Amino acid sequence: MSLSLALERPLLAGFAGAVAMAAAMGFGRFFFTPVLPGMMSGIPLSAADAGLIAGGNFAGYLAGALLASQAWAAGRERWLALAGLSATALLLAAMAVTTALPLFILIRFLAGLASAFAMIFTSSIVLPYAVGRSAVQSVHFGGVGAGIAFSSVVAFLIQRAAGDAAHGWRLDWIGGAVIVLMAALFVARHLPKPVHGRQAAPEPPMAWTRPLVLLTLSYGLFGFGYVVTATFLVAIVRMAAAGPAVEAGAWLVTGLAAAFALFLWQPLARRLGLGVCYLLCLLLEAGGVFASVLLPPVSGALLGGLLLGLTFMTVTAYGLQIARALAPDSPRRALALMTAAFGTGQIVGPLVAGWATEWSGSFTLASVLAASVLLISAVLMMPVVRHA
Structure with a gap:
């Protein structure tokens, strides 16, 4: 490996991580925020319904975080990160094909789980490249905010194109799904392989x-x-x-x-x-x-x-x-x-x-x-x- 490539690789890993975080979190987790008003008026949904859907997503994220912390995932980090991104795209699209509250809650629960997998396993791959390079970590986690910003523009443009259509919110979810799928293809090409160290020793109980x-x-x-x-x-x-x-x-x-x-x-x-x-x-x-x-x-x-x-x-x-x-x-x-x-x-x-x-x-x-x-x-x- 040339010296220039060795220097560029950590930043490339950070950028791949940023794209993954933008897709998994900015779209997979937080795209619900700009799309929600259209759903509330177009379906319609009440604020209590919206709270249940959001709660389902965060419950899925918690379940995914706890599952991802277990030893079964060792050696499968890259595959699981890409699977999480792919599932996120599919689940965003699934939001466009129903108006049933129980299905919305289930889909968002699964989307929370998928975004947790994508975020945690991508981070486990990228962060070793950030040792001694704080910019890599900041670029990686900055992807969340970049995804939120981009999602606001996407939702606004789609809603403008849809006009006052009662189903414009469906186009939002489909558009978000396409963007996440494109991001997953980019990440699959540029996300490096995990850097595995020695097996960590069991930790003592919490003090x-x-x-x-x-x-x-x-x-x-x-x-x-x-x-x-x-x-x-x-x-x-x-x-x-x-x-x-x-x-x-x-x-x-x-x-x-x-x-x-x-x-x-x-x-x-x-x-x-x-x-x-x-x-x-x-x-x-x-x-x-x-x-x-x-x-x-x-x-x-x-x-x-x-x-x-x-x-x-x-x-x-x-x-x-x-x-x-x-x-x-x-x-x-x-x-x-x-x-x-x-x-x-x-x-x-x-x-x-x-x-x-x-x-x-x-x-x-x-x-x-x-x-x-x-x-x-x-x-x-x-x-x-x-x-x-």
Whole structure:
């Protein structure tokens, strides 16, 4: 291998990972957000129905994350990553062929499982190439935000082309499926083979220190608090009648901010520490959730989307890093338990938000509740900061 190829390969791996993350997460997991308003008006669906569908997707993601953490997958990472992407494309298309709520929930559950496989196994391949190269990791995880941004443009263009058709939301899902399939073909060509080290020794049981307990509770509440805006932001804009451009713009701002968030927070993390940045992100995110429903529709949606994008990937990544540092003898167990806490919050959040919206007639109550939960998450984190 030439020197230039050796230098380029890590960045190529990071870029392949970014495309996979954009497809699996930006489309497979979060495309529901810009398509949801069309489904709510065209089928129609209630906010409670939408919460059930979103909860099903996050339950599938949690199941996929727990399955992927088991030893059976060793040696099959690349095949499973590509299978997850291919399944994501098929399941996006499947959303266009039904209007039955139970089938929507089942399809989104399976899509959550597939996106978890694609994300986890792609990351397990790419991240070894990021050792000593922070840019590779940032490019890889920045793919989530890039996918969210691109999905907002795709949904907007398809909806404009479809006009006021009651079934325009079906074209959204089909268009998303085509894009994910194209991404899967690119990833299949450029994703490198896994780098396998020695078999890891079994980890001892978790030592539940007070900081680790507080961090896990905080992380679970963060899952609840962020997911309400991440699921319903475009629907909030639609209910406020701010117009299609603001609907697309709010989600585009979210994605662009998320794509660069880890780059932007990195200098502060070096200076202030991961714990302080985690805490600041929770406070900023709570402010954004409040803003999305309490400010005028245009400024509220754009500010809410911006603060969501700047913070949710950073809290996700820094929370897991802090957990590994607090449980140095059992890092894999710590990550699994943090993922379980986060996943539980993600499942409960849309359900509560949907029911609260049905009861109150607007998304204000659900968003204020989510922002309050984020503030509680920040309070729980305060004693942990000095240990992070």
